[in-house]
Amino acid sequence: MRNLTAIVAVNLQGVIGCGNALPWHVRSDLKFFRETTTGGTVIMGRKTFDSIGRPLPKRHNIVVSHNAALCAQLPNVQRVSSVEEAIFAASRLNRETFLVGGASMYSQMAAYVDRYLITLVHKDVHDGDAYFDEKIIGDLAKWNLSVVREKGPVVEGDDAAYEIWELNHPNFTEIRLRRDMLVRHFAEKNHFYRSVMGLREVDKVVA
Secondary structure, eight states: OOOEEEEEEEETTOEEESSSSOSSOBHHHHHHHHHHHTTSEEEEEHHHHHHHOSOOTTSEEEEEOSOTTTTTTOTTEEEESSHHHHHHHHHTSOSOEEEOOOHHHHHHTGGGOOEEEEEEEEOOOSSOOEEOOGGGTOOGGGSEEEEEEOOOOOOTTBSSEEEEEEEEOTTHHHHHHHHHHHHHHHHHHTTTHHHHHTHHHHHHHHO
16 A cells, blocks of 8 residues: 545535535546546445445445345455554555545544645535544644645536645654554454455555
8 A cells, every 4th residue: 555545625614524525616626536546446435335235436445334244246346344454455555545435434434644635515405414524634724735726616527626635644654554454454354354355465465
């Protein structure tokens, strides 16, 4: 794993979802998401996988779920049962790794994320039921922030204006060491992991 980037679209009220779906349609941002994550590894929770409805193509999909039957026989999908296992599995691949949702996963994996790509959507949502915890970011001044896309006019195919921020953790070395320690600890506790969980199939992807 080269790094761990969380990528999320959120409005000013912190809403990221409604009824297990995006509460807006911003086609140009979906294109940004696709172009950014293609060729990499994406980590997601079971609800996010259900909302997408299929594996994301041209990406290795890691889905966190306790349902052993989930994703069976699907190409480019690996089911894992914990956040720790997800990070371990991603570490086996020399790829960019992206956390793509949902709300619970963003919170559970925050300690291991060294970079955020945040699409700030300028649209009010009054019936949102999934939120990005503002405590994950905390004080923006503590992050190395750059603007990937400035807010512009609404274009055809989008139902809201938006901007994209990139946040890099100031202590990225500490974050990466924390991930490395988790990977080593997981490997030591699960020395039969490769044969039991079928990581030989993942090795084929690396090769």
